Amino acid sequence: MSVLKNIPKVDKVLVWPGVQAILIAYPRPVVLKGVRTVLDSLRREAMEGTSFVLPPVETIASRIAAAVERDTSLSLKRVVNGTGVVIHTNLGRSPLPEKVREQLDRIAYGYSNLEFDLEAGERGSRYSHVEELLCELTGAEAALVVNNNAAAVMLALAAMAVGKEVVVSRGELVEIGGSFRIPDIMGQSGALLREVGTTNRTHPDDYRAAVTTETALFLKVHASNFATIGFTAEVTAPRLVELGRDYGLPVMADVGSGNLIDLARFGMGSEPTIQEFVRAGIDVVTFSGDKLLGGPQAGLIVGRKACLDPMKKHPLLRAFRIDKLTLAALEGTLALYRDERQALASIPTLRMLTVTSAELAGKGRRVIRLLRRNLPAAVEVTLVKGVSQVGGGALPGQELPTFLLAIRMAGLSPQELEARLRTGAVPVVGRIAKGEFLLDLRTILDADVPLLLAALKALV
Numbered sequence: 001m002s003v004l005k006n007i008p009k010v011d012k013v014l015v016w017p018g019v020q021a022i023l024i025a026y027p028r029p030v031v032l033k034g035v036r037t038v039l040d041s042l043r044r045e046a047m048e049g050t051s052f053v054l055p056p057v058e059t060i061a062s063r064i065a066a067a068v069e070r071d072t073s074l075s076l077k078r079v080v081n082g083t084g085v086v087i088h089t090n091l092g093r094s095p096l097p098e099k100v101r102e103q104l105d106r107i108a109y110g111y112s113n114l115e116f117d118l119e120a121g122e123r124g125s126r127y128s129h130v131e132e133l134l135c136e137l138t139g140a141e142a143a144l145v146v147n148n149n150a151a152a153v154m155l156a157l158a159a160m161a162v163g164k165e166v167v168v169s170r171g172e173l174v175e176i177g178g179s180f181r182i183p184d185i186m187g188q189s190g191a192l193l194r195e196v197g198t199t200n201r202t203h204p205d206d207y208r209a210a211v212t213t214e215t216a217l218f219l220k221v222h223a224s225n226f227a228t229i230g231f232t233a234e235v236t237a238p239r240l241v242e243l244g245r246d247y248g249l250p251v252m253a254d255v256g257s258g259n260l261i262d263l264a265r266f267g268m269g270s271e272p273t274i275q276e277f278v279r280a281g282i283d284v285v286t287f288s289g290d291k292l293l294g295g296p297q298a299g300l301i302v303g304r305k306a307c308l309d310p311m312k313k314h315p316l317l318r319a320f321r322i323d324k325l326t327l328a329a330l331e332g333t334l335a336l337y338r339d340e341r342q343a344l345a346s347i348p349t350l351r352m353l354t355v356t357s358a359e360l361a362g363k364g365r366r367v368i369r370l371l372r373r374n375l376p377a378a379v380e381v382t383l384v385k386g387v388s389q390v391g392g393g394a395l396p397g398q399e400l401p402t403f404l405l406a407i408r409m410a411g412l413s414p415q416e417l418e419a420r421l422r423t424g425a426v427p428v429v430g431r432i433a434k435g436e437f438l439l440d441l442r443t444i445l446d447a448d449v450p451l452l453l454a455a456l457k458a459l460v
């Protein structure tokens, strides 16, 4: 009890020079909250431990400074992704290309022609800024963009199939994670699900048998995050288009990750590109802006004008409408695709997926040299081999050979090292495998290297 009495009162603490210094930099109510937090925790420590000793004034003051700093730092932080998962949904999916930075700056801090036709001097459409570009890149007749691909699917179904049946293979009724389930989205859109086939095999006759006067649409959904192997059969996009033509029904494909560049040349599993879906005659194709495309979160819809026109007039479009910052980043990213070499070189997601093993090894040696030169010997860094993942529900099972940094630090277990780096000022997220803390070089951007160095320096 006597130790409890020794814990100073709030007004006493506020006049300590160490705390006065904090008051110069931070608002009084914030500092007051920090003081109370620290004094409360001292009281708790005093009551819990028998060997409690009140820390010196300077220590208490620095604990208050740390509490105030924690409390005032913004919640959304830049993070160094050392996981090797390129399209990491929990870490913000695709980092934007540096090349869109100037455009983002211009549009964010001033007015823009977002919905103003400068030629005609009258109201314009926010969708016009990317429609032509999307048509040029994909070969489609019309295009539309919304907040994300989940919204794109819902809008398309609501506009084309409300109160009517949508035929989907049982093998494609997927859950994408974060509770995006095709049957649920369909329920919300007002369309009625008509499942056909079995989990592993669906045939053209299954679709034929499902057609009634109530049928509005054939829908194909990319399995995204899983693969079926063994005794399987699916109706391909071109075949589904033929079936659709037979019955005069439109065909839609939710491609999910959606790539504009064929990545098979870079050793990745062969996935049809968006252009191939359009060329195959699919009437409506939807895909994400921040998965393989490597842009901001967005839902892209391309296809036949007759199918997209009702979406452009649908009230849900207003609810799903894309914001100007996203639109600026999306137009900037799409513009890079006009030159494939430029897209591959400057869109981080594509760059990380296509980087060679030799390049990763070279980068590893450079980073290690830098770290060794700037860190004490207590930090030990070596280069090890491993595999990275694509992530984002794209190319499931695709393994990308990579190089990783194995980091050891005297006096810290791998678990402690992992936790300290994850909770630092600039969080570094890695993983522990076989008792070692690892950072995959594939997902560490060049701009992350100084941040990683600073994070390691802060530990020692």
Ligand SMILES: *Cc1c(COP(=O)(O)O)cnc(C)c1O
Pocket (backbone or CB within 6 Å): 148, 149, 150, 151, 176, 180, 221, 222, 223, 224, 225, 254, 255, 256, 257, 287, 288, 289, 298, 299, 392, 393
């Ligand atoms: C990822 C994905 C979605 C959801 O896209 P978001 O842009 O995250 O809303 C929908 N369908 C498929 C097939 C997907 O892979």
